[in-house]
Amino acid sequence: MTLVKVRSRGINLADNFAFTGTITGAGGGKVLQVVQSKSSTGQSSTSSDLVEYTGGSVSITPSATSSKVLVIVTGSIMIGRNSVSQTHGQGRTKLYRGSTDIDIESSVGHNYGSVSNGNQWADHGFAFSNVGLDSPNTTSSTTYKIYFRGDGSLQGYIPFGGKVIFTAMEIGA
């Protein structure tokens, strides 16, 4: 027997309700699952092209092809130079689904002249974050990772300290 508590002024939100059926038509936007992973594995690169950070990633299996996935990656990156001719530095991180660039890029940088006091060597750390809302259109396991680079002949290091934290949330359609 179904018990429905309805009062003349509406539903009393202080009452308890035990749903056994399915609610439909309530709209999307519900967080259906959250997955998180962390890595402190270090990696460096002197390439001015993007390289995959292999120290960590996050995988999520969407429950429906219509779901979206909110991905948040945070961490620290250090960029450095070994020549006074390098006047500025820039480190970049990009979010990938598998081997596919999903065009979520973060960039940090600075003018070496203002912080290195003329020293040949200069290494500085920055926080980075990549936040992307993806539509993977699959119910198969999907892996999100980051690629990074330091522009020019700079060196890039991830993480500078602490951990790289990967979080993926499935959002219902």
Place this chain on the structure above:
Amino acid sequence: MIKDNLIKFNNAVQNLKADVGVVVYSDDMNEEIFNTKTKWQTGSTENEEAILSDTNPHSELTWTKVKEEMDKL
């Protein structure tokens, strides 16, 4: 935490041969890491991704030579 040895390694490589792309899958550097956890860039894709090789294409960048340069830094 990234160790000084790794920073010295990257600087030593650049001193010996500028603009070399090298990726180290570690936060430290020694001969074993040089031989087993280091990849060398041999090209780029049209998406500006590095093409990496396990084989060091730079004959002048041996562990001995790089270590000598590291010790000067």
